[in-house]
Amino acid sequence: MDANEHVMEITDLRRVYAGGFEAVRGITFHVKRGEVFALLGTNGAGKTSTVEVIEGLSPPASGRVRVLGRDPYTERAAVRPRTGVMLQEGGFPAELTVAETVRMWAGCVSGARPEGEVLHLVGLGGRAGVRVKQLSGGERRRLDLALALLGDPEVLFLDEPTTGLDAEGRRDTWDLVRALRDGGTTVLLTTHYLDEAEGLADRLAILHDGRIATTGTPAEVTAAQPARISFRLPDGYFLGDLPPLAELGVCGHEVDGGVVRLRTRELQRTATGVLTWAERSGVVLSGLDARSASLEEAFLGIAREQEVMA
Ligand SMILES: Nc1ncnc2c1ncn2[C@@H]1O[C@H](COP(=O)(O)OP(=O)(O)OP(=O)(O)O)[C@@H](O)[C@H]1O
Known part of the structure; x- marks a missing residue:
């Protein structure tokens, strides 16, 4: 594992919505292999608009984005199998059980981890037979995470991973993210919880109005204040x-x-x-x-x- 390898490289990224609104106004950062990088920002700062481009869901208006050395939009077929995306509110059929949901999802993932292994990882080992509609909000978040981890991804996108989790659930998720990072997974995290970013991120960027207002390690960012x-x-x-x-x-x-x-x-x-x-x-x-x-x-x-x- 080359710890200096840039797994994500974002250079002068711009995103413009129909109607001409420029939501991302020239963002540059990189994420090294095995790093947790957090994107923070006020509401509407441009986090989601940025992450969607890095995930390959949208092309940039201009700028250069590389994930694992490839363009995530034009080379999506090559990049997507090596990444895991934790969606906000996965929107799974409520009548399916947890295990059925994982199996259904596993059908779309090449080399999926065994269902029991991934449920155990996120602390849902004992809930396999429970219907999705009976899960608590925090358990649904963990199911979202389980699905993102199914393909044992090299790059993991976590969007507000602990929203709705109680204190213990948050700590468990943080421990899991740290363990994944220590195992070489590269993580791009967006969160509104600043203690989460402080505790998890190796480096972070604070966005404001489509631009990076500051970036660095949590210690560097706080030392400037x-x-x-x-x-x-x-x-x-x-x-x-x-x-x-x-x-x-x-x-x-x-x-x-x-x-x-x-x-x-x-x-x-x-x-x-x-x-x-x-x-x-x-x-x-x-x-x-x-x-x-x-x-x-x-x-x-x-x-x-x-x-x-x-
Ligand atoms: N489809 C769209 N069309 C036009 N403008 C949009 C669209 N999606 C988002 N925006 C605008 O782009 C800006 C950035 O939005 P974005 O969702 O990326 O911010 P965010 O940092 O993720 O915010 P939040 O923390 O509230 O989720 C906002 O001003 C938003 O209103």
Whole structure:
């Protein structure tokens, strides 16, 4: 397995809908073999429009897309058998049992995994005889995943894979995705759950308005956003009693009911400055909290920045 092989290469991808609306406006990224790559974005950012082209369901208006070295649209017959797509709401006949559904689907897949194996993988081993209409929403999502895994795909497209799953089901799905990744499967994930992207993705891109607003590892994306320090000053003390905020490396602040919130790109310098001042002044800072930005904060920060720029 060549870990540097680009399993997906997307270069300056554009997608234009009938009527001329440009939903994807020049997107470039690549996904290496054995990587989980997450596409995030606000509603309408262009995730689905992008993924549909990579899956080979639509041609791009312009740009170049390669999956496993081939054009997924014009060479669909060669690419499709090596990929697995987890659809949102597969729309299976409700009267069929889980096992019948898997068997029906297996008829369309060359070299399908045994039905028991794939159901066991997704935690539906004990539900083979249950009708689809009797499954919970979370179990249906797992059936969607089972069908995507039937052909033991090299490339897996996961669209909101844990919607409707309870906490345990989400954790199980995450463990399964990690195990698939460790086994060499390349995964393109779209999700609205930022903790899911933070926990699963090796790299990610945040889309906004058809463009990539930022991309990198979760750590790189969050590091680009300011960290936060918050604390409550004792009665009789005010923000102006601290050393000048600019000297502490603070790039933004607010005071809300006695609680001070500072934003900084130099967490260690700011935290040291605040604590040194408190120590010297004999002040106890209650509720003291210092933390790097989470992916959620980074996401919201990027969405706000883009709106201001628009
Ligand atoms: N068939 C279509 N015809 C015209 N415009 C479309 C069509 N499908 C999507 N769009 C528009 O393209 C833009 C991107 O939509 P897309 O579904 O790709 O976004 P998304 O990031 O997947 O959003 P969500 O998170 O809400 O699923 C939106 O403005 C949407 O209204």
